[in-house]
Amino acid sequence: MPSVTGMTFEHEQLTIHKGQRSGLPVAIAVHSTTRGMAVGGCRLKHYADWRDGVADVLRLAEAMTYKTAVAGLPHGGGKTVVALPTAAPLSPARRREVLLDVGDAVESLGGRYGTGPDVGTGPADMVTVGERTRWAFCRPAEHGGSGDSSGPTAEGVLAAIGALCAHRFGSADVAGLRVTLIGLGNVGTHLAKALSSAGATLTVTDVDPGRRALADAVGATWVAPDEAATAPGDLLVPAALGGLLSPDVVPLLRCAAVAGPANNQLTGEHVAAMLHERGVLWLPDPVVSAGGVIYGTGVELRGLSPEAALAEVRGIGATVTRILRAGGSPHAAAKALARERLTAA
Ligand code: PHE
Secondary structure (H helix, E strand, O other), rough: OOOOOOOOOOOOOOEEEEEOOOOOOEEEEEEEEEOEEEEOOOOOOOOHHHHHHHHHHHHHHHHHHHHHHHHOOEEEEEEEEEEEEEOOOHHHHHHHHHHHHHHHHEEEEEHOOEEEEEOOOHHHHHHHHOOOOEOOOOOOHHHHOOOOHHHHHEEEEEEEEHHHHHHHOOOOOOOOOOEEEEEHHHHHHHHHHHHHHOOEEEEOOOOOOHHHHHHHHOOEOOHHHHOOOOOOOOEEEEEOOOOOEOOHHHOOOOOOEEEOOOOOOOOOOHHHHHHHHHOOOOOOOHHOOOOHHHHHHHHOOOOOOHHHHHHHHHHHHHHHHHHHOOOOHHHHHHHHHHHHHHHHO
């Protein structure tokens, strides 16, 4: 886990509240509001040191600025991390304390930042956060929100994969393609079902061996988590936690392309150039994973119908095509597009 030491502080704001009820550090980073209100999910996760959570929130907030700018949204990037001292699941009462503390911290920013579900939180949690602030997205429809965004996120990933395949393999159709999917969480589960019914030859893994039943149900081959990244195939889809693509892993990859929704897949910026030099076509995760935030903010902040918001999500395909046609490294092209949009704002 990289530490914050030595980073230049390019964020607009970093607040760390000691939760009044939970006593836990609630860190919110607002990276940019240049294009509008900062948005980004709330991560509840165990970190060995709470300062690792602060380092993570800074990186994740910055990625949200990149994500919202490339997606053309009138929003900026922010994120919330609550660093849990142990990996043990929270009791319902404890969870409620943490989420109310998150709500207070979000509210204290007065609308500069809105939160949503992320690793460790879901739509039901946003109802609790929403007791303290109106800036909580993706509450279930019966609570006035746009609901679970993992389906729309998966739609966006599939649109990105289609555009990638058209460019790299000559057809947007994944039938017969050898795909390795890492992570069968909410988004990964949608992807496993969709890719398998579209005829891909699917290999999957998850850190939870209990997910093997899903692999069997969709006719996928199961591999051990540490073997998945280097399995031979056409396309690798990271849908678990970040940091998969490191300088050590890149030389071992045996796939032609990598595209998935996991946030912050690279251990460092220079890994994008390594991938490009090795001839592995990597789509930046901020481009691929934007479906959830496009959908949630589209419905809740821009008044779009679910259908219109999903059509915008599918627009990720056109964005990917544009980035791939620019030539060079997709990361460089996507960053250039984000910069252009941030300068124009
Ligand atoms: N996990 C989503 C993201 O970081 C969070 C989100 C979804 C935020 C929808 C707002 C609306 O992209």
